[in-house]
């Protein structure tokens with residue numbers, strides 16, 4: 001099989017996100033690796049996806065599991081070698097799968113050579129100018145240069161031996177690059193081309209909203225009382241959505257477009273990670289025609305299970321991105337979010353005013369897994385009906401839950417460590433995948449006996465790939481059916497038309513010849529009023545449901561005229 005010759009492949013692609021550390025472990029050290037992925041591509045291709053996205057696999061001290069890059073031109077030894085990477089790309093392409101990498105431009109690791117050079121070169125040096133080094137405030141410079149807080153807890157500044165401070169939006173181990181510095185711009189141009197030359201088909205781009213800072217780095221305004229510490233960075237107007245960031249993205253688009261022109265047949269895509277918290281006006285800026293190809297709409301992922309919030313998330317994204325000619329990019333899960341089965345099963349899931357921030361941390365409410373699973377099933381049918389592109393996160397297709405009760409000593413997420421346990425962080429959605437029922441091999445995660453890097457809960461094997469593959473009622477069967485139904489829709493139709501507005505308990509729209517209806521309430525809804533030709537249920541998230549006249553609670557259906 002070869003790659004489809006489609007320059008706009010990404011506009012309606014289904015992309016499968018692999019958290020490299022947790023997908024499959026070929027050498028049995030308990031850590032996922034590139035060879036593990038290569039060995040399991042048949043499973044991924046059979047799901048019916050068009051591309052994979054690999055989370056960062058570069059050499060890294062793994063303080064933030066690869067989002068702290070020590071060398072942008074290599075492969076983390078625990079994950080393999082450049083040869084393993086080349087083999088993986090070749091095998092993906094042979095399976096008809098494109099490959100997106102993950103690039104981290106806002107910051108690197110404090111073990112990156114440039115940062116080490118900056119430390120030894122001292123204040124005022126060209127080496128320090130690649131980062132944000134500043135003198136402190138206070139009589140002896142003992143106070144940070146400003147009041148900014150880090151996204152993962154604590155101040156956004158760390159002091160070094162000679163008394164200066166450096167800025168880090170995330171953790172002390174992730175110094176921010178200064179993008180006004182020409183060396184930084186030039187290095188990343190080289191990084192992009194290096195991986196394009198190795199066959200990569202594009203990048204997910206990390207933390208784009210944080211790149212670019214207000215000149216002079218002024219103090220941020222006071223935070224509203226009660227703001228969670230990990231929400232503070234997301235409210236700092238001087239380090240968020242700063243306009244100079246867009247100069248970088250315009251430049252990157254030129255680099256990408258030029259590469260395509262110079263390499264006929266290559267079709268590249270970039271997708272921006274931008275949390276814009278119900279600000280579609282901000283979101284759309286990242287996909288103006290000369291910036292990224294795609295930007296995730298996280299408003300849907302972060303919307304509580306309520307018809308009004310779900311409708312608003314879809315509608316505002318559709319309108320905003322449509323206004324700049326961009327296609328939509330949806331996801332229900334990723335490696336930073338509580339898994340949807342758990343999220344939608346939370347006691348506060350139906351409160352339209354809950355979950356105002358990025359929902360990384362909730363652990364204080366009861367979870368009903370049966371309800372959560374029904375809703376996650378419904379959400380997947382909704383997702384597949386939306387125009388644009390969809391991103392799935394490994395294990396979502398198995399209906400895995402967030403592992404909420406990981407022992408404290410097993411947790412590795414810097415959010416947990418930096419907040420001293422006040423926030424649980426994201427380990428719970430990163431537990432290694434179950435492939436079989438054999439606990440000795442980490443439920444088939446490893447190719448032989450092993451101890452996976454995060455402990456898997458007992459019974460993890462009940463949702464193993466091997467188990468679900470033999471069960472027509474499993475989440476896996478639903479995902480396969482849903483993706484096949486989506487692939488059968490007429491291509492290129494990106495129009496969504498809202499339907500049944502008087503039934504406010506529904507999220508209902510027509511698209512590409514089907515009527516997609518989500519009932520996000522606990523009460524059955526009658527659809528008698530549809531009238532017109534005879535209709536049939538093409539797809540339902542509820543097993544055994546085939547009556548087009550009703551939508552059961554927490555269910556999503558696709559309906560179309562018979563014939």
Ligand code: NOJ
Pocket residue numbers: 064067068104170206207273335336
């Ligand atoms: C967003 C990534 O998805 C997350 O995992 C990471 O911790 C931060 N950016 C910092 O790079």
Ligand code: CA
Pocket residue numbers: 025026027028029030031032033078
């Ligand atoms: Ca391994």
